[in-house]
Amino acid sequence: MDHEKVNILLVDDQPAKLLAYEVILKELGENLVIASSGREALEVLLKTEIAVILVDVCMPELDGFELAAMIREHPRFQKTAMIFISAIQVSDIDRLRGYEMGAVDYVPVPVVPEVLRAKIKVFSELYRKTRELERLNQELEDRVRARTAELENSTTKLRESEQRRSMAIAAGKMGSWDWDWISGDWMWDEGQYRIFGVNPESFAVNPANVQALLHPDDVEQLRKAVAEFNMGTRAYETEFRILRPDGEVRWCVGTAAATVDDSSRVVRVSGVTVDITERKRAEERQNLLAREVDHRAKNALALAQSIVRLTRADEVKAYVNAVEGRINALARVHTILSLSSWQGAELSKLIDEEVAPYSLGGQIVLAGPEVQLLPTTAQTLALALHELFTNSAKYGALSTRSGRLAIGWQVEDQLLTLSWEESGGPLVMPPKSRGFGTRSLLASVESQLGGQAQFDWRAEGLVCRLEVPLIRKTAATTPGKFDAASASGLQRASG
Template sequence: MDHEKVNILLVDDQPAKLLAYEVILKDLGENLVIASSGREALEILLKSEIAVILVDVCMPELDGFELAAMIREHPRFQKIAMIFISAIQVSDIDRLRGYEMGAVDYVPVPVVPEVLRAKIKVFAELYRKTRELERLNQELEDRVRARTAELESSTAKLLESEQRRSMAIAAGKMGSWDWDWINGDWMWDEGQYRIFGVAPETFNVTSASVQALLHPDDVDQFRKAIAEFNTGTRAYEAEFRIQRPDGEVRWCVGTAAATLDGNGRVVRVSGVTVDITERKRAEERQNLLAREVDHRAKNALALAQSIVRLTRADDVKTYVNAVEGRINALARVHTILSLSSWQGAEINKLIEEELAPYSLGGQIRLSGPEVQLVPATAQTLALALHELFTNSAKYGALSTRSGRLAIGWEVSGEMLALTWEESGGPLVRQPKARGFGTKSLLASVESQLGGQAQFDWRAEGLLCRLEVPLTRKALPAAEQFDAAIAGELQRASG
């Protein structure tokens, strides 16, 4: 699929090695930018947008570590992915130093072309997706600004018509008033009484009674307006809140104009009040929506980055397939949650989405009541189910036409119990060691959700039971994935 090319910066002081990297990475179809020294690399960074930096550790003048430190000091370059290439044996201390400087990976010499291409491709795609999300966020912000401008324009038109009392009464959300500055008499029209939630028959309009209906935090504005009219101000406008006798708080915007006598003294103040409560609520909803979209986009990207960073495999093809499978599982549950406006996901839809790619006809049987999962639980359970389906399709019941899979679930109190029962497939032997998929499943269910995962490696097929609480408040999804699996990865690689 055609896509926008990104810039990949290759930094090495040896032309032959730069030429080799160009040949290896040419098939990615990205823009390869060459720098023969650390200082030249810095100049390029200041002029161009770079997605990934491939840098040699050992260079004269500025080595790879020093260059990385200088790059990370600049706010604009703090999130650029940097991969170090080292022709010498790198110690754990050197690796730690590199990661502290912002490196995301090491590539030893001699370079394996397939490995280098795969690593660069992953981070180039992440950069591209990040830019795409930023564009989407910008579009959303533009729409919010446009809508806000429309609301402000609408308010301005309303304010222009507020002086016509008959329209104010008809609209029901506008009122007009008149205040005799000399003897203190007030006059309210029907719309004004309606806005303040009082009845003309029982409410006596005085300066004190009006002030009593103002929100306590806005009383000072009322006093300020009086003081300004006394010092020569001829017009005043402000937003304020009123607290009706029944306790309801309403937002209003008020405009007032003074009438002066021949000596320039105020004799009367007239004004219009507009109830803008609905507009305020709409603005709050729009702001909330913008924050929600921004949060979810960042969370989805962070979780994808966690999957890429924490997945392990013996070869490039297996690594790519594992990453794509887990991200696709995340995308499927994201679609389900989006359709529910992120209120939750039904477990049967979650399972059906995971088994859809296999097209296995009658090999799978589902049974259980309708259960609504909160978003964090749905995301975690989707990744766990993905691991079970993947393992079954490779080694278990779903790897043969004779195999059968029964998935059942039930709710007891605040706990969901899900049973995964395979039969009719290849002869099952208990594995000598847990694979990464099993470890990540255990870690996610037990550490993220506070549940339990039990495996019974029966000869006739795997029997797995997952128990998770339905009301547990979880951490953000990306933070869960890192926290739960990091320990398993350390033990697996140790």
């Protein structure tokens, strides 16, 4: 499969060794960049994006350790994978020093070509996939901005979701192993034990114990790999899951390469394992985010469309004011839902948002417990409350300083009962017939929420009672679809 090539930096002061590395790594199909000294390597790094650095430990002027320390000091290269090559026996202290400098692995001389290629390939793929995830994340953010731009004048911008984290290339997420095909002996490094979550002192590395740590659904892949090596395959790569002793499931990618004798018989298989659990989780979050953004954008557009389509007014100015008021009400409830990650909204917060413009002079009294509303219920109820407040401010108790409004609510057996009682305002005449606005609010509460709405047009002020189930047994409408009645205004009949 064609893919974008990445740059691999080879650093060694001996041209012959550099040529050998080029020959070994050429078949990977990546861009090989050469540096014959530490200083030359630093110059290359400042001009070129490098995925993996292969560096000799022993070099004049700047040795491998000093070069690694200088590279790690630059913020741009703090996650760049570095592999040390050492022609001398490396002590544990030297290894520790190398890891502290940022190395992810050591390769001893003489170099085993298949092992070196396998290690370089793993880090090249990790670098490539990390960049791919970053590009996908950027594309997703661009789509979010494009969709929310259409609603900037009517709704608050959707809260940006958590950005995808780049996969860190660190020693703690990589392990290597070696399997003697003839004797059956295994060798794991510390990273391999750490990935599998087992204790090196008590865990015996053998086929039975290793298989016991594999996810049952992925055991067949191990058998397939063994069979393919027996049939002449020289390299194998696959993704698989492990089931740690503590019960945690981790995703890994494994790359293996076979060593053969003069008769082309497999005598040894070596490989590397990289923990890619975070990448898998990031992919799941990205898919979920894409679906969630698509759903919320469509829902918001449907709400705005219904508001514009169903608003009635005799004059353009009145029409504009009505639309702006309803869309602002929708924006306010969207803000509340965004702060809760769309888990729901408190009824008191919805009411507080609508009360704010009319709260001067102590005209309004609120009383009720904390009630958590589902997102669909919150959106519809917020628009209904907006119509009641707008109606009262134009014709009812809130249209005069002497008017009073009492709002109370309670919950019993998952049924929310909200009472709206006006007094002290202009004289109210009962409507001769149920107007369009009244029918709309009734349809909104009854059809959209499965509840009931009752109106009592008393002379001293309107009394309204809303009953709304907090849990719907059956969906009256498709989730995310907005009932037309929700966007319609409550128009007070006069006589």
